Amino acid sequence: MAEQREMKAPWHSGKMLCVAIFFIAAVITLVAISVVQNKPIQQKYKYGIVLDAGSSHTALYIYEWPAEKENNTGMVRQRHYCPVKGKGISSYAHNSSGAGLSLMHCIEEAKRKIDPAKHKETPVYLGATAGMRLLMEQDPKSAEKVLSSVKDTLSKTPFDFQGARIITGQQEGAFGWITVNYLGENFGKAAGTMGALDLGGASTQITFVSNQPIESPDNSMDFRLYGSDYQVYTHSFLCYGKDQVLKLALEKQLQSGETLLQDPCFHQGYSQDKQFKDVFDTPCVKTINKDDSKENFTHNGTGDFAQCQSSIQKVFNFSQCTSSRCSFNGVYQPPVVGTFGAFSAYYFVMNFLNLTGQSLEDTKRNLADYCKTPWNEIKQRYGERVKEKYLSEYCFSGTYILTLLENGYNFTEDTWRDITFIDKIEGSSAGWTLGYMLNLTNMIPAEAPDTPLMTHGGFVILILFLSIFLLVLLFLGHRFLGRPSCSSPKDIV
Numbered sequence: 196m197a198e199q200r201e202m203k204a205p206w207h208s209g210k211m212l213c214v215a216i217f218f219i220a221a222v223i224t225l226v227a228i229s230v231v232q233n234k235p236i237q238q239k240y241k242y243g244i245v246l247d248a249g250s251s252h253t254a255l256y257i258y259e260w261p262a263e264k265e266n267n268t269g270m271v272r273q274r275h276y277c278p279v280k281g282k283g284i285s286s287y288a289h290n291s292s293g294a295g296l297s298l299m300h301c302i303e304e305a306k307r308k309i310d311p312a313k314h315k316e317t318p319v320y321l322g323a324t325a326g327m328r329l330l331m332e333q334d335p336k337s338a339e340k341v342l343s344s345v346k347d348t349l350s351k352t353p354f355d356f357q358g359a360r361i362i363t364g365q366q367e368g369a370f371g372w373i374t375v376n377y378l379g380e381n382f383g384k385a386a387g388t389m390g391a392l393d394l395g396g397a398s399t400q401i402t403f404v405s406n407q408p409i410e411s412p413d414n415s416m417d418f419r420l421y422g423s424d425y426q427v428y429t430h431s432f433l434c435y436g437k438d439q440v441l442k443l444a445l446e447k448q449l450q451s452g453e454t455l456l457q458d459p460c461f462h463q464g465y466s467q468d469k470q471f472k473d474v475f476d477t478p479c480v481k482t483i484n485k486d487d488s489k490e491n492f493t494h495n496g497t498g499d500f501a502q503c504q505s506s507i508q509k510v511f512n513f514s515q516c517t518s519s520r521c522s523f524n525g526v527y528q529p530p531v532v533g534t535f536g537a538f539s540a541y542y543f544v545m546n547f548l549n550l551t552g553q554s555l556e557d558t559k560r561n562l563a564d565y566c567k568t569p570w571n572e573i574k575q576r577y578g579e580r581v582k583e584k585y586l587s588e589y590c591f592s593g594t595y596i597l598t599l600l601e602n603g604y605n606f607t608e609d610t611w612r613d614i615t616f617i618d619k620i621e622g623s624s625a626g627w628t629l630g631y632m633l634n635l636t637n638m639i640p641a642e643a644p645d646t647p648l649m650t651h652g653g654f655v656i657l658i659l660f661l662s663i664f665l666l667v668l669l670f671l672g673h674r675f676l677g678r679p680s681c682s683s684p685k686d687i688v
């Protein structure tokens with residue numbers, strides 16, 4: 196027995212040594228691979244802030260993304276949304292310092308949401324849209340003062356202020372299209388992209404990849420994104436946001452100089468005294484109030500969808516077109532093709548009216564029923580949760596949306612099904628702000644970034660399994676095929 200034990204001991208210690216060497220080698224390999232992969236254990240996040248200074252209101256968006264993945268599509272996400280109290284910055288034309296002040300509450304909120312250590316490296320951008328475009332047309336000095344005021348406020352924050360400017364309608368359309376396709380991870384994929392429909396208070400944009408060559412250079416934009424080329428059709432209609440179109444529609448009805456207006460786009464029983472200047476005091480309305488001895492008119496509703504549609508059609512000019520085909524007002528537009536995401540006021544209105552996801556025919560029937568509902572009943576049903584001014588305008592807004600899409604852009608019963616009314620995609624709002632930031636921070640590469648074949652976690656697990664597999668193989672090899680070659684020469688004796 197003692198002899199046997201003596202014979203076994205060197206062989207046993209040789210095996211242990213062999214296993215130990217192998218195990219140490221596997222651990223060193225794992226560590227080495229992890230180091231070579233150079234992955235931090237904790238994800239580092241970066242942040243960016245964009246303020247959307249729209250015609251009706253301003254909103255602040257905070258975006259975040261993992262630092263080492265900033266070039267991959269779909270990585271940037273909305274972290275926080277802060278609506279600025281009060282109206283849009285263009286409403287501060289006569290009190291410009293108020294424009295900058297109005298942003299303070301959301302800036303303070305952003306300071307709390309972002310780690311103070313990251314404040315200095317967080318870029319902040321402000322983009323103003325149609326409200327400021329109109330103010331620039333009407334009163335450029337006031338527009339400049341308003342811009343100076345917001346620049347002043349933003350440059351005093353701890354963030355990295357990158358500018359406050361009025362963006363063009365073309366940029367607004369293109370960045371909205373980039374946002375929805377970035378969030379939908381459509382770039383570089385064979386399935387194609389989604390068109391973007393944006394409706395604001397003062398302008399509206401349509402942007403999509405056409406299947407025909409684009410006839411007008413003003414409406415064409417070329418992009419190379421994630422390895423694919425895109426030629427995009429885009430147009431922004433200034434004055435065709437829903438607040439300005441309401442003024443245009445009222446102007447058409449008030450042209451006869453009467454002080455009592457029977458409006459089919461407002462509910463039966465609705466009656467409100469309004470000021471003429473609220474209709475005429477905008478560069479979108481070209482006529483002036485003929486009789487300035489009268490300040491007010493009475494706005495009554497009659498609640499008739501069909502008549503409302505014909506009244507709204509009058510704000511479009513369908514007669515002149517110098518291209519092969521037009522949407523309206525002589526603007527070239529190829530036929531709509533593919534799927535579309537309709538956001539901003541398209542979504543607010545259609546969601547309120549519960550008209551998302553229906554056929555065009557059903558949408559019209561249900562909207563006609565809604566418009567026919569007396570004002571008292573509407574107030575009883577929704578008055579508690581919706582402001583009266585918003586509530587009174589939904590029949591008009593819904594009818595305008597249908598008219599714009601069907602008569603303006605030429606969507607049909609068939610292509611209507613390709614429109615989705617969207618608010619958010621994967622938790623981030625659809626709108627131009629994300630696309631704007633991605634562009635200004637160079638986060639949308641022309642070519643597809645090299646992506647690792649496997650995730651880091653998957654890679655580590657694979658190596659671990661390989662090590663265990665080799666260990667088992669070594670053990671089995673030793674058991675059934677004889678002593679391992681790494682055994683000491685003593686063992687063999």
Ligand SMILES: Nc1ccn([C@@H]2O[C@H](COP(=O)(O)OP(=O)(O)OP(=O)(O)O)[C@@H](O)[C@H]2O)c(=O)n1
Binds near residue numbers: 283326396436
């Ligand atoms: N819950 C809400 C929020 C807004 N609105 C309306 O939607 C329109 C504004 O939409 P928005 O996309 O916020 O427009 P802006 O960005 O302010 O305007 P623009 O893009 O033209 O500058 C306004 O008529 C506003 O009254 C609404 O009906 N319901």
Ligand SMILES: [Ca+2]
Binds near residue numbers: 249250324394396539
């Ligand atoms: Ca907008």
